[in-house]
Amino acid sequence: MTDADLIAACRQGSSRAQKLLYERFAGLMLSVCMRYLRRREDAEEALIVGFTKVFRALDQYRHEGSFEGWIRRIVVNEALGMLRRKEPLHLAIEDLTYETPATPAEAESRLNADDMLALLAELPAGYRTVFNLYALEGYTHPEIGELLGISEGTSKSQLSKARAMLQRRLAVANAQAQPASSTHTPKELYATGRY
Helix, strand or coil: HHHHHHHHHCCCCCHHHHHHHHHHHHHHHHHHHHHHHHCHHHHHHHHHHHHHHHHHHHHHHHCCHHHHHHHHHHHHHHHHHHHHHHHCCCCCCCCCCCCCCCCCCHHHHHHHHHHHHHHHHCHHHHHHHHHHHHHCCCCCCHHHHHHCCHHHHHHHHHHHHHHHHHHHHHHHHHHHCCCCCCCCHHHHHHHHHCC
């Protein structure tokens, strides 16, 4: 069944089509919610409420752009609403005034996607939210500012701080992933940012 077929059947009230639509997109949308919300229970609640809104608003979908993208926008908005209720968005938590060491390119290859998502989940709520919206969802800084009620400059600043914090944590994770028999001295590791 294509997305268009599912949409048409859902608009006619088919509970089977609603179930199929939910099953087709729920896994992906749950992972989206998990990037914003630390607790799985909160992510699942945002997912369910988001899909309730999807089903109520199906008549508003105009087949412009991808259906998945349309659902994602609704689910992201629901996750952001829950985030505001559950975890305050402190958007100026940490001033990073020091230089962040460059992360070697091979660091990414030592960590799998789950490890990267875990590092992302450790970010403060504001950093994590702006990073997700910009780097993973593709929102622009003006759009992020409007969604979160912050200025474009604050959005840019939070993204920069999130990237710097992720680089530091990636460097630490990379150092922990290195073999124990490393021949580098602590001074060499510090100089290269692998400490």
